[in-house]
Amino acid sequence: MSERTIGRVAVIGTGVIGASWVSNFLAQGLTVTATDPADGAEERLRAAVAAHWPALTEIGLAATADPGKLTFFASPEEAAEGADLVQENGPERVDMKRTLFAALDEAAPEHAILATSTSTIMVSEFQDACARHPERVILAHPFNPPHLIPLVEVGGGAATAPEVVARAMDFYRAIGKHPIHLKREARGHVSNRLQIALWREAFHIVQSGIASVEDVDAAIAHGPGLRWALLGPFLNIHLSGGPGGIRGLLEGPLGKATTDMWAELGNPTFDAAMVDALADGVAEELASRDVDAMMEARNRLLIELVRDKAAAKALP
Template structure:
C-alpha cells in the first residue's frame, strides 16, 4: 500500500451515521462521493448536511469546506473507484457487508483503505470476502453523531496490515477525530461494551425497584457522567486514590468494597414487562416534551464542551 494524499472520500450508505460522516468530511474540505440505494437518499443527505453546517462552523471549517463538494453515484463500486478512502455505513447484516466489500475491493485502487462503521460485526468476517486486498479492510467505528463525537475505534482484524492501520489512524486524526486502536477483536468493540455493562445494571436496578427511570438517568447525568466527559474510568480512579493515585487506591478498604459490588451486579433480560416499565418511565421523564429540542440542546452543550476541552491544558 502506497500512502497517498486523501482528498476524496467515498461514503457508502448515507443513513444517520453516513450522513453525519459526510458532513464531517465536507467540513474538513474534502470531496465526498456518496451512494445509498434508499429512495430519496440524496435529498435526505443534503438536508442533513445543511442542517448540521452551522455546528461545523462553530467547530471551525477548513479552507476548502463546502456542501457543494458532495456528489452522488448509483453504485458503490463507482464511489470506491473514485475515492482515496472509503467509509462504509451499510446495514448491520454480514451477508450484505461481505457482498458490498467484495465489490468495492474489486473496484478500489490498491492504496485505498476500506473502513467499516459497523457496530457489531467483526471486520475479520468481512476481510475474508475480499481476496484482492484484505489487508486494507479495517474497522473504523464512530460514535454517534460522528460529526461531533471524536471517538473512532480502529481494528485490523485477522488480515489488516500495520501500514493500513497506521494510515487510517493518521487520516482520522487529520479530520479531527480521536482514534483508538483495538489490539484484539471482540463483539461490540470497546465503547459499546462499556455502555452495555452500564445498561445491564441500569435495567436491573429499575426491575428490582431500587430507583425510577428518571432518577437513574439523573444519577449518571448529574453524577459520574460529568466526570466521564472529561476523563476516562482509569484516570478518574487515579484521582480517587488521593496523593498516592491509583496504586494507593488498591490498598484501601474502598477498593475491596468496590470489587464486592462487582459480584453483586445483576443479570437481566428485558422482557415485555420490563420494556414497558422503562418506556413508560422515559415518557414520564419527558413529560410530553419532544426529542428534537433535547437533541438540539444536547448538541449545543456538546459543542461548548468540545471547545472547552480543546482549550484546556491538563486534560488528555
C-alpha cells in the first residue's frame, strides 16, 4: 500500500455510530461519502449532522469544515470508490461483515484503509474475505458517541500489516482522537471488556439485594467515575497508594483485600427476571427526570470535560 494523505472518508452504515462518525469527519474538514440501506437513511443522517453541529462548533471546527462535503450513495461500492479510508459500522454479524468487506475490498482504491467500528467481532474473523488486500483491514472501534468521545481502539487481525495500523493511528490522532493500540485481538477489545466487567458486578449487586439500580448508578457517578474520567485504573491505584504508590498498595493489606473481593465477585443470572429488575429500576430512577434534559446536560459536560482535559497538559 502506498502512503497517501487521508482526505476522503467513506462511512458505511449511518446509524447512531455511523452518523456520529460522519459528523466528526466533516467537522475535521474531510470529504465524506456515506451509505446505508435503510429507508430514509440519508434524511436521518443529514438531520443527525445538523443536530451534532452546534456541539462540534463549540469543540472547534477545522477551517475547512463544511456539512456540504457529505455525499450519500446508494451502495457501499459507490461510497468506497475514491476513499482514502473506509469506516464500516454495519451490524454485529460475522457473515454480514464478510460479505461487506469482500465488496469494499473490490471497490476501494488500493491505498485505502478498511476500518471496522465493531464492538465485539475480531478482525481475523472476516478479513480473509478480502481477496485483494486483507492486510489493510483494521479495527478502529470508537466509544459512543464518536463525535464527542476521543477514544479509538486500533488494532489488526492475523493478516493486517503493521504499517497500516501505524498509519491509522496517525490519522485518528491527527483528527483529535486518542487512539490506543491493541497488541493482540480480544473479543470486546479493551474498553468494552472493562465496561462489561463493571456491568457484571453491578448486575450482581442488584440481583443479590446489596443496593438498588439507582444507588449503583450513584456509586459510580458520584464516586470512582469522577476520578476515572481523569485517570485510568492503574494511575488511580498509584495515587491512592501514598508514597509507596501502586507497589506499596498492592503489597500491603489492600492487596490481599483486593484478591479476597475478587473471590466474592458475583456471577449474576442473566434471565428475563434480571432484565425486568434492571429495566424497572432504571424507570424508577428516571421517573422524576426529563431524559432529554439529562442527555443535553451530559453532552454539554462531556464537551467541557474533554476540552478541559486536552488543555490540562499534566494529565496523560
